[in-house]
Amino acid sequence: MDKKVLSKEGKEVKTIQLDDSVFNREVSDGSIYHAIRNELANLRVGNASTKTRSQVAGSHKKPWKQKGTGRARAGRKQSPVWVGGGISHGPQPRDYGYSLPRKIKRLAMKSLLSLKTKNDTLIVLEDLQVGKGKTKTLNEILKNIIPAERAVLIIRDEDQMVKRAGRNIPWLKSLSYNRLRAHDLFYAKQVVVLESAALKLNEFYGDAKKSTTTASA
Numbered sequence: 001m002d003k004k005v006l007s008k009e010g011k012e013v014k015t016i017q018l019d020d021s022v023f024n025r026e027v028s029d030g031s032i033y034h035a036i037r038n039e040l041a042n043l044r045v046g047n048a049s050t051k052t053r054s055q056v057a058g059s060h061k062k063p064w065k066q067k068g069t070g071r072a073r074a075g076r077k078q079s080p081v082w083v084g085g086g087i088s089h090g091p092q093p094r095d096y097g098y099s100l101p102r103k104i105k106r107l108a109m110k111s112l113l114s115l116k117t118k119n120d121t122l123i124v125l126e127d128l129q130v131g132k133g134k135t136k137t138l139n140e141i142l143k144n145i146i147p148a149e150r151a152v153l154i155i156r157d158e159d160q161m162v163k164r165a166g167r168n169i170p171w172l173k174s175l176s177y178n179r180l181r182a183h184d185l186f187y188a189k190q191v192v193v194l195e196s197a198a199l200k201l202n203e204f205y206g207d208a209k210k211s212t213t214t215a216s217a
Contacts, residue, residue, distance in 0.1 A: 003117075005124045005195055010144040016124055016198055019206030021110065023122070028111045034100060035108035035182035042097040050090030053078040105182075110205050112185040122191045124198050133164035142172070142192070151190040154180070154197045162194075177201050 001024045004012045018024070056078040063074045080088045116122040125145060130137050142151070153174045155162050166174040173184045177200040185191065193201070 001117075003122075003124050003198075005126055006145060007126055008128070008141050008144065013126065016195060017202075018117075018124075018198060019202040022201055022206040023113050023117045025110055025114045027115045027118070028107050031104050031108040032111055032115075032182060032186060035105055036186060038098065038100040038105075039181060039183050044096040046094040046096050048091040049093050050087040052088075052090070053080060053086030056084070056086045106205060108182050109180050109185070112180075112182060113191075113201070113205075116185070116188075116191045121189065122193065124193050124195060126195050128159075128162055128194065130161045130165045133161040135165050135168040138162065138165035139169055142169075145192060146190040149189045150187065151192060152184050152188040154191065154193040154201070156194065156197050156200055159194065159197075178204055 001018050001020055002015045003018050003023070005014045005016050007013045053076075058077055060076050060078070063077060064071065066073055074082075077085060079085045113122065123145060128138070128141060142148075142153075148171055150171050151173070153162070153166055153172055154177055155174055157176050157178070163174045163176075166172050173181075173188070175181060175184065177197045
């Protein structure tokens with residue numbers, strides 16, 4: 001499929017050929033769900049912890065003798081039935097993370113890119129030069145392209161200055177083409193892909209070996 005490439009001023013300057021298997025395929029809702037669930041689980045910090053009766057500090061002396069007092073039997077004060085005692089079946093530190101099959105993750109990313117293309121919320125932008133990585137420079141460029149709302153900027157690995165410039169823009173997430181995050185892509189109102197990153201996405205996720213760009217009429 002052909003996609004218009006916008007300049008820094010927001011004007012159409014040429015077209016780029018995008019791989020249909022990446023940007024125009026059938027959307028797999030199930031793979032998107034599993035990819036987002038996996039990312040959130042891997043980010044979860046399982047540090048909730050409670051003490052069992054064996055971990056509560058204190059004397060293990062029997063509070064009173066077993067018989068003859070008229071009171072219920074008691075072994076020690078660390079029992080869960082006592083105030084200040086241990087917790088029965090309470091949460092313990094654990095790792096919630098798990099690995100997702102590579103094929104499902106790749107399918108999810110291709111489905112998300114196709115979904116954004118079909119919703120007309122994916123924009124291809126010509127490669128940027130942000131000088132010394134100034135946030136102000138990148139912010140002014142993006143305001144010519146998209147409104148200031150939740151967005152993702154997909155770049156190449158070597159675009160470190162662009163990544164640096166986007167750090168202080170609160171509504172923008174900068175992602176490398178080979179390190180996409182399903183959660184950020186799914187909830188983004190706009191997805192901006194740099195031209196060189198779009199070609200890399202063709203190679204990384206698609207079946208085509210190469211893509212070409214042609215001048216727009």
